[in-house]
Amino acid sequence: MLSTVWFAIVVFLFVGYLILDGFDFGIGVLLSLRKPSANKERRLLLNTIGPIWDGNEVWIITGIGAIFAAFPAWYATLLSVYYLPFILMLIGLITRVVAIEWRGKIESQSWKRVADFGIALGSWLPAFLWGNILASTVLGNSVTPHTVTDSIVEMFRPYPLLGGVSMLALLTLHGNAFGVLKIAGTFRWELKKLLRRGFIFVTILLILFISWTLTLPYFSRTGEIVTYIAVGVMVLAWYGVGAGTFMSTPKNSRSPQTTTQPDMLTFISTAIVVAGLVVILFVHNYPYVLVHTDDRAVLPGSLTIAQSSSSHYALLIITWVSVCTLPLVLGYQAWSYWVFRQRISLESIPEGIGLSPTVPPEDIKSVLNMVGFRLRGVHNSDEELPLDQKKRR
Amino acid sequence: MSLLDLSRWQFGMTIVYHFLFVPLNIGLAPLLAIMQTVAVRTGSQYWMRMVKFFSKIFLINFAIGVATGIVQEFQIGLNWAGYSRFVGDVFGAPLALEGIIAFFMESTFIGLWIFGWEKLPPKIHTLCIWCVAIGVNLSAYFIIVANSFMQHPVGATLDTHHHKLVLHSIWQLLTNNTAIVAFAHTLAGSWLTASTFVAGIAGFWMVRDYYKHHRSEQAARYWRPVFRMGLWVIVFSGIFLAITGDLQGKLMFEQQPMKMASAESLCSQETGASFSILSVGTHNNCESVKKIIFIPKLTSFLATDTFNSTLMGIEDMQNKFSHQFGPGEYRPNLFVTYWSFRFMIGWAGGSAFLALVGLWLTRNKRVITQRWFAVLAILAVPTPLLANSCGWVFTEMGRGPWTVAPNPAGDPNIHMRLSESVSHLSVPMVVTSLSLFILTYTVIGFMWLFLVTRYVLHGLPATEATSHHKRELTDSHVQLDFAY
Secondary structure, eight states: OHHHHHHHHHHHHHHHHHHHHHHHHHHHHHHHHSOTTOHHHHHHHHHHHTTTHHHHHHHHHHHHHHHHHHOHHHHHHHHHHTHHHHHHHHHHHHHHHHHHHHGGGBOOHHHHHHHHHHHHHHHHHHHHHHHHHHHHHHHOBSSOTTSOBOHHHHHTSHHHHHHHHHHHHHHHHHHHHHHHHHBOSHHHHHHHHHHHHHHHHHHHHHHHHHHHHHHSOOSSHHHHHHHHHHHHHHHHHHHHHHHHHHSOOOTTOSSGGGGHHHHHHHHHHHHHHHHHHHHHHHHTTTTEEEOBEETTEEOBTBEEHHHHOOOHHHHHHHHHHHHHHHHHHHHHHHHHHHHTOSOBOGGGOOOOOOBOSSOOHHHHHHHHHHTTOOOTTOOSOOOOSOGGGOOOO | OOHHHHHHHHHHHHHHHHHHHHHHHHHHHHHHHHHHHHHHHHOOHHHHHHHHHHHHHHHHHHHHHHHHHHHHHHHHHHHOHHHHHHHHHHHHHHHHHIIIIIIHHHHHHHHHHHHOTTTSOHHHHHHHHHHHHHHHHHHHHHHHHHHHHHHSOOSEEEETTTTEEEEOOHHHHHTOHHHHHHHHHHHHHHHHHHHHHHHHHHHHHHHHHHHHTTSOHHHHHTTHHHHHHHHHHHHHHHHHHHHHHHHHHHHHHHHOHHHHHHHTTOOSOEESOOEEEEEEOSTTOGGGOEEEEEETTHHHHHHHSSTTOEEOOHHHHHHHHHHHHOSSOOOOOHHHHHHHHHHHHHHHHHHHHHHHHHHHHTGGGOOOOOHHHHHHHHHHTTHHHHHHHHHHHHHHHTTTTEEEOOOTTSOTTOOEEHHHHSOOBOHHHHHHHHHHHHHHHHHHHHHHHHHHHHHHHHOOOOGGGOSOOOOOOOSSOOOOSOOO
16 A cells, blocks of 8 residues: 555654754754863864754655655644644754854854854754654544644643653764764763763663553554564664673774774664664554544544545655655765765864954944945055955954 | 734744745855856866855855745644645645755755865865755745645645545646746746845945955956856846746736736726836725826736736626635735735846946946945845745735635636634644744844854955865874864
């Protein structure tokens, strides 16, 4: 059934999104936890994801777009029922985009503080809220699409709150693993220590959350089987995370080639764990995409895959386009990762090339002068240097 | 305010804000690609410096374009759930295609371009900015296909049992004549925006460098090539804009006669209708409208290429729709429709004026040294941004009470009203989201303005910083040539 195929594609897109932008969120959280005065450390973290974060973010645009195209009723109900969490997430995502791009444009402490706040907002909030929203859908929502919704109630139930915290913690660990893989030199060791401490904490959270999830009722054999398989895969991968994290490695390695295997093992394993968690959250309630429940009974207003699916023709069209373009997209995205595969260290980060926050007063005066506002004591031209020796400020 | 009004304000404000910055990206990316191609092929340090200068501002702008754009993919479901359910089968596909085909391309290759100056061979690096340019322009196509379905639904049938639209032909959807013309018109407007930006800033700096270097004509002359390039692009995109605008207007007279009647404040049917340059009226009351300045028979000519054609008026359309679809208000906001149409054309005159004056003053290898020109150049820069916004406000608000306007030549049962489209949220909820968006967008808007002004006033980068050096990559501790 084409609609089931598209459900799988949507899950794939969300798995991809939370693996890729997930470590972006994790890096952002780590950045916000460094000392504000450690500008180079923060820059180092930011530049691990520098070339790739924008492409990573497009996975959610495509994922949400795929839900819209393949399951319009799911799209409409999901977004309008979980209105407030999505709005808060969007505010976070908006501020993160401009914060990352604009942080380095001005050399001033306060500018960078503000940018770092934007990055923090756009990392903590979305990571938490994705866990919160997806967990909420597993639990079921207590309103129909046609009543006035109050998504605050949905957000603050205990299970979705735990889901949010667990996702946030897992993605931070995942980002941490990425940092350890991507960074060289002394700072890598700092991150490794963080990883070891975080590992215990995230293990506990995940055990709590997964156990709770396993107590929730299923709606089909498929949902149950896939969930158990995913849990099994997650447990196995968790051993990988542990092995990679606690394997002892040279402290100040100048040639990280010897430590790449454990770092890569940790990162791939956390990625698999994220994938497993996302699969569980989407497939647990199979064949429902959204469940309207009241004390465990499934009420009208619930949507199954079949009920919310687009017409066969529409699905056929988007299938053809995806078959032709997705391999190309994956190819060039993979290539971009390959281009920037090298580790970077604190020494790799050059001096900031932003401008000072204030326009030099002579510049302002001479511009005003030029347009006709005569200011006392200012001559019309100050620089005597030829053009190609103008100093950069 | 009602839920519907609040939801409309939220959607309208966020999308106009988004489209304030996006045309600059759509137009500037190809210009940068062309400049970089010339620089790499000819080894020209001049064009490489220009690339580096304008790319800084491009990237500042690209960020806010992406940031305000993420919202759009979600907003249709957030606040317009009724609409999403009804048209999703048709509307969702172009949006998904926009993501898969265009957004992935522009976002992946922009990262490669920003960070890859020294890592990638110059030709591959230049290919990256071309991919960004293609991606950005292509995304406009898909979203306009989606919007054009709302203006002129084609390629869909109505499933009366489930009360939703079903996609019947993707080919008809993609080749909707409304979409083709609107896409061309949007591209032309975007290229006008970017070229006005480049020419305006280059013109400003021409005069500034003249005074900064002791009235040095040589210093001013440095800016002449990029300035003239910008002006010629204004001319070509302006001509393209006028042609596509005319075509689009003609289509609209056929497909959405109520919209065009409102644009002309044509209250009742007229033969040989005049083009109104200025009309006044009160309280959106059609009957109170008095034409003050007008050109006889021009509207009929613009609509049908004949001076004496008969055009339907607003009241005629209102009666017609009431008979066809039941009692209701089918007139769009007359004041907004009339004035946004005129201001769209009027603001575009800013670019035209800059091009005419600029080309004249730099004829026969002259440079511009007049100070008033520096002011004109800077003032011209925002005019196309305003024109773009007015154009979109016109076309969206002129659609009247419809989210899917009825196709006069199609199935009359295919239509949807705004009131049926909105999500059933609580008013406090929408007030919260609207306030959050206003707050966030205001803050980042001021930051954007500050950054752009700062970087424009700073001027060109020094020459050492302008080439693809191939740095020796000795070990893993390679120093990055660029880092955030």
